[in-house]
Amino acid sequence: MRIIFLTTFSVLFSPSSLSSAFVTHSAVGSRRIASTAIFSVAAEVEDVVVSVVDPDKSIAKEELMELTRDLKSQYGVLLVDSKAKESFRDAVEKLENLTDSPTDTSLLVGDWTLLCSYSSAFPKNTNIIDTSKIPFLNEGPIKDIKDTLNDSIEVVQRIKYGESSNSIDSIDHIINYAPPNVLSSFLKDLPDAIKDLDINPLKVSDTKVVLKHKAEVEAVIPVIKTKLSLQSVVINVAGKSQQLEPSGADVLGINIPFGEFLNAGSFETTVLDESIRVSRSKVGPVEQIRVFVKVDDQKVDASVVEEEEDVDDDELAVDDDDDDELADDTTVDAVIVVESDDEENNSAADDDDDSDGVKAPSDIEN
Secondary structure (H helix, E strand, O other): OEEEEOOOHHHOOOHHHHHHHEEEEOOOOOOOOOOOHHHHHHHHHHHHHHHHOOHHHHHHHHHHHHHHHHHHHHHOOEOOOHHHHHHHHHHHHHHHHOOOOOOOHHHHOEEEEEEEEEEEOOOOOOOOOOHHHOHHHOOHHHHHHHHHHHHHEEEEEEEEEEOOOOEEEEEEEEEEEOOOOEHHHOOOOOOOOOOOOEOOOOOEEEEEEEEEEEEEEEEOOOOEEEEEEEEEEEEEEEEOOOOOOOOOEEEEEEEOOOHHHHOEEEEEEEEEOOOEEEEEEEEOOEEEEEEEEEOOHHHHHHHHHHHHHHHHHHHHHHHHHHHHHHHHHHHHHHHHHOOOHHHHHHHHHHHHHHHHHOOOOOOOOO
């Protein structure tokens, strides 16, 4: 056995670390031993990081995100085409197979935008509807109307955390619809006389249909299962006309009786992180798959901060202008007050005359 001494200054301060400054080579095999404890810890940390990162999972996630955005632009949030549904389901199952079942329910809380929704009661690889073979759906006015509606409708799922219950207790399904203002937004290639026709006389800018649900997390193992029941429906309308509020106001509210018995359901969360969520549910023979993305609130906060900074800068500029005006006024006053030497002598003489003309009071008169 041969011992090789290494000069490692970082480990000379303790006898226990001194022994780790040797590398031993055995005739049996060439096994490498870390020269210092620090290098050993660093190697272990590096191994842990490499084992956590799964490139296949990251690739599958990006593929699903790209596919769902492309399908949404073509078909909207509700998929009808059989080929689109098949590719969507295959991409979801690929990511699910590479992902561990989530158990942290706190990641559910927040606003989630629905990218695509899949519903089917038929076995896999069963082509029922092929929209590519229906000509009027892919060209002409029907396609224009479909594209406009896809751009105007957005579905958001808002999951709330109840402080009193210390758990998720409500879920809102929000359907946003921003109606177009002119006819050319729905139909292309219109005559100039009618393409700018106003189809939104009330100037409605946003319409929201909110389905309010009572929610409860039933289980977290093997997957997160959430139960929800419809409690009420609220319609909120915002607009720029005198009859509407710019920020929106509730125009209709309907309470749903016996929602826990008549309008109850549940869904399972199979994929969950800070940016994407996949949920599955089943109503009778109908299987449903939905893919959501987390609404990014940071952009909204950043825009608000920028607006506040712009306002502060404008106020500072106004204050500087006011200070300049005050400085100019002070300068003018100083010029007015300044007198020449002749005027000062004349003023002094006038003061002497006034003092001569005024007699001091006498105590005798009193």
